[in-house]
Amino acid sequence: GAGVSQSPSNKVTEKGKDVELRCDPISGHTALYWYRQSLGQGLEFLIYFQGNSAPDKSGLPSDRFSAERTGGSVSTLTIQRTQQEDSAVYLCASQGGGTLEQYFGPGTRLTVT
Amino acid sequence: AQSVTQLGSHVSVSEGALVLLRCNYSSSVPPYLFWYVQYPNQGLQLLLKYTSAATLVKGINGFEAEFKKSETSFHLTKPSAHMSDAAEYFCAVSAFNQAGTALIFGKGTTLSVSS
Numbered sequence: 106g107a108g109v110s111q112s113p114s115n116k117v118t119e120k121g122k123d124v125e126l127r128c129d130p131i132s133g134h135t136a137l138y139w140y141r142q143s144l145g146q147g148l149e150f151l152i153y154f155q156g157n158s159a160p161d162k163s164g165l166p167s168d169r170f171s172a173e174r175t176g177g178s179v180s181t182l183t184i185q186r187t188q189q190e191d192s193a194v195y196l197c198a199s200q201g202g203g204t205l206e207q208y209f210g211p212g213t214r215l216t217v218t
Numbered sequence: 219a220q221s222v223t224q225l226g227s228h229v230s231v232s233e234g235a236l237v238l239l240r241c242n243y244s245s246s247v248p249p250y251l252f253w254y255v256q257y258p259n260q261g262l263q264l265l266l267k268y269t270s271a272a273t274l275v276k277g278i279n280g281f282e283a284e285f286k287k288s289e290t291s292f293h294l295t296k297p298s299a300h301m302s303d304a305a306e307y308f309c310a311v312s313a314f315n316q317a318g319t320a321l322i323f324g325k326g327t328t329l330s331v332s333s
Contacts, residue, residue, distance in 0.1 A: 109261070138320060140321075147323060147324070148308065148310075150321065150322070161320065164320070196261060196262065198262075200319065205267060205269060205319055206264055206267065207319070208264075209261035209263070210261050211260055212260075
């Protein structure tokens with residue numbers, strides 16, 4: 106596609122439920138990042154993928170958060186047993202072609218009730 | 219370690235006035251610096267980047283930023299504000315010496331433009 110896409114655009118879930126957020130990066134981009142944007146914390150790095158490997162998971166806030174990437178393309182961020190503090194906009198970015206630019210998707214707004 | 223401080227969470231200007239959004243960074247290695255803009259309910263769009271070439275960087279929509287090592291600053295400017303510039307602006311630094319280039323963002327500055 107022309108840009109990074111994310112789905113769903115909005116997700117409302119009940120506390121304790123699991124959610125999956127999807128990111129489709131720009132075709133051919135080998136690097137993929139997840140960030141979280143919340144009112145209290147601003148923009149925070151969560152995890153970085155190079156191909157299907159995640160050499161940097163340092164930003165994942167707890168073991169309820171996990172992510173995978175398959176085929177060097179689509180990535181899924183999973184949050185188990187959601188809590189209200191997980192409410193935020195989750196942004197995905199991809200990077201490739203030897204450049205530093207990260208191209209961001211529109212984000213998924215997660216609301217935990 | 220890297221960090222970014224954006225001075226002023228909210229800046230208001232009149233249409234046609236100078237825009238100045240302030241960003242100071244801290245980095246233990248030569249930094250790579252970025253400005254992103256976010257319009258309501260949209261993702262982040264890259265305005266410009268500094269990657270150790272020219273210290274005055276020109277970006278899209280008439281914005282530019284100057285890297286000043288002595289002041290550890292990378293302020294964003296635009297000579298004449300337009301109503302369409304109203305958005306949230308983020309300064310970011312890249313920890314390029316590490317695997318991957320995860321961006322470290324400032325808290326953001328909301329720019330309001332009045333007619």
